[in-house]
Amino acid sequence: MALIDPHLFYEQALVGNGITHAFGVPDSCLKGLLSYLYATKHVPEHIVTASEGAAVGIAAGYYLSTQKLAVAYMQNSGLANSLNPLQSLAAKEVFGIPILLVIGWRGRPGEHDEPEHLLAGPCTLETLSINGFPYEVMPDTLPEITQVIAGLVKTAKEGHTPVALVVPNHRFAEYRSDGAIQNGANGTAYGALRGTASKICRNPSRVEEWRSAEESLPLSREQAIRCVIKQLGKADVTVSSVGGNSREIYMIRKENGEDLSRSFLSIGAMGHTYPLAYGVQIGHPLGRIFCVEGDGSFLMHVSNIAVLAAEAPSNLVHVVIHNGIHASTGGQGIPIDTNNLLSLAGSLPYKQKFFVDTAEGLFQAFEWAEKSTLIVVVVNQSVKKTLPRPSEHPFELRDAFISSFT
Template identity: 30%
Template sequence: MIQASAFIDRARNLGYDFYAGVPCSFLTPFINTVIDDDRLTYISAANEGDAVAMAAGQALAGKRAVAMMQNSGLGNAVSPLTSLTWVFRLPILLIVTWRGAPEVDDEPQHELMGRITTDMLDSMDIPWEIFPDKESELDAALARAEAHQNETGRAYALVMKKDTVAPATLYNRKPPSQSRGAITFRPAPHKARNVPGVTRRSALAHLVAHTGIDNSVIIASTGYAGRELYAVADRPNHLYMVGSMGCAPLLGLGLALARPDLRVVVVDGDGAALMRMGAMATLAAYGPTNLAHLLLDNGMHESTGGQATVSAGLSFASIAAGCGYRTTYEGFVLPVIDQMLGGSSRGPAFAHLHIDPGVDKNGLPRPQHGPDEVRERFMRHIGATS
């Protein structure tokens, strides 16, 4: 058994000062120690996939980060681990607890996952080893993790068994400082009759025209959002998500926290937002002033054939205001984007823009650059080390 600080201090010397995760009783002393250390940042994630996406955002800024989870939540993280960190080569360190390990008598809900945990990591091409329970083994384990991440740009996992870390009391029980409620909420007026609606193309063209290439970045959700942004303009400050549906806001949060000098704009869709609505609470609680979240709502999963979402009649801006985004706007016209980006807006800022369905008659091109190339170009543009 080790003291949590023995690992945390060594990891910090290697640049690990950001932790995101979902608690587990095996992790309790570890998480408590991280929370109580003023040198470190801990983000309480709504689910394990969100933690992975936030850690990936830190990696996008060239930083090291840890995502922590119980193995029962590993399933929640499969999508970002296979279609975000793996595809874009964003290295993160995973700490996964091993409930229901074969030699451990545990609760019935952990039995099956306990048997398949390491198989899942193997299937996702994530090398793993047992989290050291002796202080003398910590440096070597971290060195192996570092070597793998530096060589491949991909995740490495430490699997933590029961009683690996000695108990630690939590002293800092304060909620996130930004959980204080919205200061501006402007709901949508009724849409005027006979007035053409906003298209996704016009919305993204407007956003590009009002975001400088040197001091801002745009992260576009998977599907038509990224493809349409690419069609409007292919700039080095753009990142086009190709999977990990619903994870774009968390990726943006991790990046925005790491790079307060950049304005980070996340372009989301109604289907993606519905998939991971816990992300809105997390962004509202922890989101910095340089983060803006634009949700384009056409009421359907358009890239898969136009199946309706359940967003009809739903005010995402009301939800954002209830979660505590500092400024929230909603409407049917392009000035909603200006309000979100405006100097009077306080971040994290949110805009719910209702748009009309439809794509250009010539279709939407797919980015000609592969995800690895897009990430490399993006990081080089913001001065981050890959």
């Protein structure tokens, strides 16, 4: 089957059907298309949102002011995040707002996929149909796709309803533009990181900020995670977020010949890592809990942190790894620059906050953390091309983790 060229998809299947705007959270099935949009379309034509529900919200508002359909894109694991605004804002039973959902289909029946996709995958079409959202699975050729989207747009407009194009894996060709977006590097986010990392600012009243005056960021995500693992005490555990963060912890633990009893790898549930770690802490008052989370995951449900962090105990340390991108899905930027991310983080009610970008700064923060703590570590965007995925069944990982408390 020939792979679909993202540029032709955009021009023919979307613009050809009157759609010029797209908002959403990245997904690896849609990687080629999203890398193309990220490199060539800018706000407000293309907006990477913090959560899938926000994409539906923007698409609904855009329709209200333009009477034009927009794309709200997402991975099927994020469909649940978007169901509230779909059901209670856009649905034909409420305001009847046409939106084209473009949904990456992980865990499609018959295809091998990771455990976190095995429930949502087979339910995806059913979830759409029980909610009354008409859908089509993306066909193989561009003319067929263009025709299917024309039909969906017609249904959406006539039926005053969201509709969905469900996209199986490996359908889009990779987008390449003179190497500009390979391996996660991207103009906007990287520029923002470089620009703000070159100053040292110390504001002990609210945040301890030790960032080097170097032009380039010395640490990668992997090196930052190595620092976390290195300083763990005997009773300390990690709880880590979806994607590369957990896979790097897995890799390092294996390299060290350690079992996984002191690391819970939360392979799904993007955005819910801090509440998960908070829950672990309730039954683990003695050791420290290091919650290791990517900046995309941190942003997705940051309001949970606003509620929890003030009362969080002294043994919970939240390490947010700020690389400015969704590295695990191909490097699409996160929708906030470093200054704003740090301002947001600085306003959250942890008792201690550290912003660092070197190993020395990170180790110092670990040493000084003695209350509910946030450490934002600003890292560069280099990642290994391939990272191991846990070969153990999630039950095995769960039981190993549980065994460290018994």
